[in-house]
Amino acid sequence: MRKFILAIFVFIFLAPCAPSFAENISSADQRALALSLRFSVSRLPPDSAKEKEALYLRIMDECPDTPEAEEAYWELSNLYLDEFEEPKEKEAVAVLEKFLEKYDTARLSSPWVAHVRSRLKWLGGEIE
Secondary structure, eight states, X not given: OHHHHHHHHHHHHHGGGOTTHHHHSOHXXXXXXXXXXXXXXXXXXXXXXXXXXXXXXXXXXXXXXXXXXXXXXXXXXXXXXXXXXXXXXHHHHHHHHHHXXXXXXXXOBOTTHHHHHHHHHXXXXXXX
């Protein structure tokens, strides 16, 4: 357990230094990092939209092969719509469109696809 916790902290602090970090770590390590970052999000106070945004972006970029990354796209769109003083609808649309590019394929279809498509339609985004 001690090695596992140490590995998580190493990933958190070294991740910004590695340009293709997600390509260099296993799915299990991506999952450990994603869970650690998700825990960090949960520990932030309600008025920490910028900090939450940064953590969700890290999950999406550094842990793309995890269920947490798929959820991070959805959570980031929620954040843009609900937690900033002025809703950031354009940013929410961009995040949701990026989600569909990544996860809505014949090979891999996320359980989030229906929600994302529905929200994009509501926001007036591009749906293929």
